[in-house]
Amino acid sequence: MQETYLRYQTTEPAIIHSLKAYLTTILTRLCLDHLQLARRKREQYMGPWLPEPILTGELPEAANPEKHVETEESISLAFLVLLEQLQPFERAVFLLHEV
Known part of the structure; x- marks a missing residue:
């Protein structure tokens, strides 16, 4: 909401034809950007990459x-x-x- 208000304050009033539509558009786009960022963060693994385990003994079925x-x-x-x-x-x- 704060980001929407800040963007509204920096826009010239003559450009805005419908305040409700303008605010709805800003808020919708900010929400979509936030969801895209959350999806990208989930796709990136942040932990350390561990090597594959090395088999040191005989396999039980062998x-x-x-x-x-x-x-x-x-x-x-x-x-x-x-x-x-x-x-x-x-x-x-x-x-x-x-x-």
Whole structure:
């Protein structure tokens, strides 16, 4: 509001045809500028960039391939059980989102 008033004070009265329209235009443009600035600030990451973690040990599934296969099979089975419990239209929507 203060910025709107300051801009109004610096404008010659002869230029303003409709005070209500003029003030509304100034305020609207200031609000849009403020929203654009907030969006740009959110897009910029301000924290420190951390490097990717370095794998120092063996991966658990590489150490135990049987456990890896067992986990994969249990996930597949759980997925099939989930699909069986869904209604046909829910199943179609779910499968479309997975593709």
